[in-house]
């Protein structure tokens with residue numbers, strides 16, 4: 194039997210992660226019934242009783258996913274990696290030919306809980322377990338045929354690259370991005386001799402370790418795009434030749450901080466920056482201005498509009514697969530309560546024939562006049578207001594199309610809504626150099642609320658997404674929206690404060706004030 198390593202990436206699963214694994218994973222998928230594990234994209238578990246008593250190797254053999262143990266050398270036979278963590282059930286991982294894997298918890302009563310993992314799901318799990326990806330990859334098949342060896346090394350390189358990037362992302366970024374990262378790296382890896390890949394990824398890793406804490410986000414983009422240089426800020430000339438900075442105050446320190454996080458506060462080489470903002474100008478990024486522009490940055494409407502934008506949502510790496518001619522119909526980015534959309538494109542050698550333009554329409558609900566078609570070429574940063582003034586759509590793409598998107602929002606927007614505490618801790622980041630507490634303070638929250646945010650931040654620090662949700666949800670349900678007290682005895686508000694929780698003492702002080710009137 195041949196496992197078809199020459200045709201990897203054929204996993205279809207439930208259609209949410211096409212290509213995020215190989216034929217062996219697909220075979221497992223159709224053989225047993227799997228259900229998604231909550232908050233763990235690309236990971237599934239099965240409740241089929243018949244496999245509970247079957248160890249992973251027996252299960253894989255019975256499912257036709259594993260060949261009989263080889264007699265001679267050099268047959269495709271994955272070996273398991275065993276992991277024992279103190280206080281946890283032992284884990285056994287089989288990485289499957291072509292990508293993805295079976296991860297099994299071995300219970301003390303002799304039963305097994307099997308999980309099916311797409312390649313990106315596996316990458317996230319490896320990252321969360323803190324195990325060495327090399328160890329896992331050593332279990333990768335060593336294939337005899339050249340084409341198969343190349344495919345196997347492409348999947349291995351992609352997995353390694355993804356696992357190296359993940360520690361620099363926060364949980365929600367990991368969840369949103371791992372799949373796109375795997376696809377991106379795999380494409381980069383296919384056909385590239387592994388020596389070259391190692392060089393590329395190696396240098397990033399070196400860079401990453403020196404920058405670890407302070408500039409994590411920079412690491413990610415620099416890794417993906419390669420030619421983005423650290424510098425100060427984005428300074429631009431508008432069509433009248435006036436120098437303008439799209440980003441905030443004219444102080445060197447505040448400048449990169451206030452609107453874009455570290456990675457984008459850079460000199461963007463060869464990029465165009467379309468700022469569909471106050472005036473409809475197309476501004477070209479001046480490549481050589483460096484810092485000189487700052488002092489002249491005008492106190493104009495752009496600066497005003499971006500003032501108080503203290504939060505951004507997590508960075509989202511997106512892939513629009515070419516295979517399915519993916520597109521995104523006309524819409525405005527209003528649902529997130531953001532002020533500014535920033536999209537960074539990652540596609541080398543993109544041509545008009547590849548489709549996938551971002552089409553921006555002229556302002557107006559029924560307006561069909563096209564303002565601009567923007568090719569998603571590598572290293573292009575696109576900024577536009579996330580308002581109903583900028584209707585746009587992504588035209589059908591013929592190639593896989595990769596982007597990183599950030600939404601920037603004002604503090605007041607970020608702390609709205611009954612679930613704002615969970616939202617803050619799971620989906621939002623303060624714009625550097627603000628700490629979360631400082632940003633929440635700037636949003637006008639009471640000191641008690643700021644302290645709760647700090648406490649909860651510490652509590653869930655370094656936890657996996659699912660654990661964070663499980664811990665935060667019951668805790669925040671009874672925190673007073675007004676003063677931040679933990680108040681199981683309180684009561685929810687009404688009308689526009691429906692589902693907002695308030696402590697008895699806050700209710701009491703409002704009652705008193707009402708009484709005095």
Ligand SMILES: O=C(O)CCC(=O)C(=O)O
Pocket residue numbers: 521526536550551569585586587596598
């Ligand atoms: O990828 C793009 O060019 C735009 C995507 C978009 O409009 C969105 O995510 O809201």
Ligand SMILES: [Fe+2]
Pocket residue numbers: 524525526585
């Ligand atoms: Fe959009």
